[in-house]
Amino acid sequence: MLRDAVRSLAEAKIAPYAAAVDEEARFPQEALDALTANDLHAVHVPEEYGGAGADALATVIVIEEVARVCASSSLIPAVNKLGSLPVILSGSEALKKKYMTPLAKGDGMFSYCLSEPDAGSDAAGMKTKAVRDGDFWVLNGVKRWITNAGESEYYTVMAVTDPAKRSKGISAFVVEKSDEGVSFGAPEKKLGIKGSPTREVYLDNVRIPADRMIGEEGTGFATAMKTLDHTRITIAAQALGIAQGALDYAKGYVKERKQFGKPIADFQGVQFMLADMAMKIEAARQLTYAAAAKSERGDSDLTFQGAAAKCFASDVAMEVTTDAVQLLGGYGYTRDYPVERMMRDAKITQIYEGTNQVQRIVMARNLP
Numbered sequence: 001m002l003r004d005a006v007r008s009l010a011e012a013k014i015a016p017y018a019a020a021v022d023e024e025a026r027f028p029q030e031a032l033d034a035l036t037a038n039d040l041h042a043v044h045v046p047e048e049y050g051g052a053g054a055d056a057l058a059t060v061i062v063i064e065e066v067a068r069v070c071a072s073s074s075l076i077p078a079v080n081k082l083g084s085l086p087v088i089l090s091g092s093e094a095l096k097k098k099y100m101t102p103l104a105k106g107d108g109m110f111s112y113c114l115s116e117p118d119a120g121s122d123a124a125g126m127k128t129k130a131v132r133d134g135d136f137w138v139l140n141g142v143k144r145w146i147t148n149a150g151e152s153e154y155y156t157v158m159a160v161t162d163p164a165k166r167s168k169g170i171s172a173f174v175v176e177k178s179d180e181g182v183s184f185g186a187p188e189k190k191l192g193i194k195g196s197p198t199r200e201v202y203l204d205n206v207r208i209p210a211d212r213m214i215g216e217e218g219t220g221f222a223t224a225m226k227t228l229d230h231t232r233i234t235i236a237a238q239a240l241g242i243a244q245g246a247l248d249y250a251k252g253y254v255k256e257r258k259q260f261g262k263p264i265a266d267f268q269g270v271q272f273m274l275a276d277m278a279m280k281i282e283a284a285r286q287l288t289y290a291a292a293a294k295s296e297r298g299d300s301d302l303t304f305q306g307a308a309a310k311c312f313a314s315d316v317a318m319e320v321t322t323d324a325v326q327l328l329g330g331y332g333y334t335r336d337y338p339v340e341r342m343m344r345d346a347k348i349t350q351i352y353e354g355t356n357q358v359q360r361i362v363m364a365r366n367l368p
């Protein structure tokens with residue numbers, strides 16, 4: 001029922017703008033409005049804070065169905081989870097009430113600020129600093145590649161509070177867009193997910209009350225990694241949705257397109273490609289849903305399974321979207337058809353929330 005409801009909404013209210021959002025590289029406001037009106041913009045927020053209280057699998061299905069029509073728009077529910085999960089996992093009750101309530105209402109989105117210009121895969125090498133000053137912390141630094149920066153009201157920011165301790169000297173904070181000293185860079189000019197703004201976040205003597213720290217001092221990096229264990233599954237869901245969208249489009253096209261006097265769908269070479277695409281998608285779906293169940297239960301092998309789902313599903317998305325372009329021939333290579341956008345959008349799923357090389361490092365360290 002949830003899938004049907006999200007699919008109908010996505011097809012009616014999000015799909016019609018997907019090409020324009022990509023072409024104009026603009027924020028998908030129509031998608032945010034439609035998702036918020038239907039309480040689908042941050043479904044993971046628990047009911048006690050006014051949220052929909054969706055479990056990890058339901059959240060995955062929402063993201064998958066939105067990504068099937070517009071990958072950029074699927075980053076609304078996905079990044080709202082990524083940005084706010086540190087608070088849900090490690091924040092005080094007061095912090096949860098303060099920030100989950102407006103998020104659930106649709107009064108403000110949440111972004112996640114881990115990466116920096118010189119700290120990507122090696123996120124613990126970050127330089128952004130937070131220095132204690134009485135009842136306040138003062139933050140200085142630059143966060144890079146922040147999804148929905150400028151659009152979001154709230155930012156989970158990881159910063160160094162004790163440089164001697166490396167990853168154990170990193171703490172997490174909630175920073176608000178309206179805090180003095182917060183500003184944003186120009187939107188990055190990207191290959192894909194062009195409707196999803198990616199900007200730098202500048203923190204220039206941002207003075208915030210001490211109770212904005214998420215959890216204890218020095219636990220920020222652990223919280224950031226624990227968050228990714230859960231949210232990599234949402235990227236798997238995004239990849240899965242993109243791949244399904246490409247297969248669905250290609251499936252329809254091959255029945256219409258005629259060469260050699262018959263629909264190209266009649267050729268076994270084409271049928272075998274479609275069969276492989278569907279097989280890979282189904283394998284990615286099973287892995288992703290199993291990982292979502294593990295996320296919900298907090299199983300001990302979640303770290304491996306989350307990385308495996310993200311890595312596998314994103315590789316599948318890249319393969320399937322490339323094959324979809326192939327099945328449309330020259331038409332697939334143009335912006336008159338959606339599959340080239342899907343192919344460009346798929347690429348990012350192999351890169352963010354840890355590149356697929358990093359996922360393999362994570363898996364190798366946590367072999368079942």
Ligand SMILES: Cc1cc2nc3c(=O)[nH]c(=O)nc-3n(C[C@H](O)[C@H](O)[C@H](O)COP(=O)(O)OP(=O)(O)OC[C@H]3O[C@@H](n4cnc5c(N)ncnc54)[C@H](O)[C@@H]3O)c2cc1C
Nearest residue numbers: 112113114115120121145146147198351352353354355357
């Ligand atoms: C569109 C977009 C949105 C993003 N959104 C966010 C966001 O909201 N919040 C946020 O914090 N970050 C975000 N990121 C950052 C993203 O997570 C990083 O780009 C990613 O982790 C890779 O870091 P890097 O770009 O610095 O690449 P690098 O770490 O410099 O990696 C370059 C290459 O080296 C490889 N490599 C690095 N180390 C190893 C190793 N040990 N072994 C093998 N290979 C290695 C990588 O796999 C990659 O192929 C986003 C990025 C993009 C492009």
